[in-house]
Amino acid sequence: MKKIIVLIALTLGFFLQSNAQILNDANTRQLISQGLDKMYSYDFKESADIFLKIKAKYPQHPVFYTLMAIQTELQYFPLKDFPSQQKTYLAYLNQSRALAEAMLDKNEEDIEANFFELATLGYLAAYDADNQEFMKAVGVAKKAYSHLKKGLELTEKQPEFLYSSGIYNYYRIEYPETHPVIKSVIWMFADGNKKLGLQQLDLATRKTIFVKTEASFYAGYVYMKYEANPAKALQYNTLLTEKYPDNLLFQMQRMDFLTALAKYDDADEIANKILKQKGVMFQCAGTIFKGLIAEKDKKDDKLAEAYLLKGVKMPYDERFTKDYHGLAYMALARIAKRAGQHSKMKEYAKKASKLAEYKATIAEAKAILD
DSSP states (O other): OHHHHHHHHHTTOSOOOTTSTTTTOHHHHHHHHHHHHHHHTTOHHHHHHHHHHHHHHSTTOTHHHHHHHHHHHHHTSSGGGOHHHHHHHHHHHHHHHHHHHHHHHHOTTOHHHHHHHHHHHHHHHHHHHHTTOHHHHHHHHHHHHHHHHHHTTOTTTOTTHHHHHHHHHHHHHHHHHHOGGGHHHHTTSOOOOHHHHHHHHHHHHHHOSSSHHHHHHHHHHHHHHTSOOHHHHHHHHHHHHHHOTTOHHHHHHHHHHHHHTTOHHHHHHHHHHHTTSOSHHHHHHHHHHHHHHHHHTSOOHHHHHHHHHHHHTSOOOTTTTHHHHHHHHHHHHHHHHHTTOHHHHHHHHHHHHHHOOOHHHHHHHHHHHO
């Protein structure tokens, strides 16, 4: 259920139709684009200064507060490690929603106001789900879903909807396939189309302004996780890392793809960089990939096992490093197999199958357990 809630949040997109006031203002569109580029480059002071210029021009518009909420989540990621910043994040979202509702009180057909109401609901649903408050998240997501369906019909009129529609079309089919238990509730959502979803995601990486970065990130994620195509995934990631070389999330994603493609020297260089970061999520990722590289490239099972066991003792992030734990347990299963420790091999493979969503990892674990 949590993944579906987060999926709904993700598919709310970023900015609606071209007759909205912000999107009719070419200078403001340019400012937003510049601000987002600074933000994804971790130049948070500069991005905040740019967003303040937008606020000065549109003081009663929710756009500033939505952008600052997005920045806060990126700057203090993961938010659960920064309790005081969680309050700041929620304050930005609540102010954004209050201003959107004030606009709707004046004109309930205001498209831009409807978007920011929906966007805020989406971020709040994802936040609640990440904090294990599932019933609260379900209530928020239900408020948003009826509006979400409209976006599926707007991709030709507004390219920015290619991203949200692509994500929805793909996951609406993929998620029940890999998680049959969800079929009992997924029927209430509009049908999807995986092939169309991939096409829309690809178009979004080329034709959109505001969601180009998110589309590139999730296109890589989908091709690695579900399509088992790390080469294609790396193409999308390269678009990000060339433009935003200091972005740690994009570098962490690249480390994953490079390791899958046996480009171990490049992956190891990133792992060393990731391990210099303080956050436990980055420590977990860097440690696990050092272990995978030790196993696959250096053929040093003892060193690999030490890294991997250390890595799986660290808590994982549901969205970004849970599959890395799955990769680690699968590597430990291979090491145990080579050592003739068949009971350990089975134990590790079971843990890998429970954690992993990467289809390649699931298939490898299944081959051991069958």
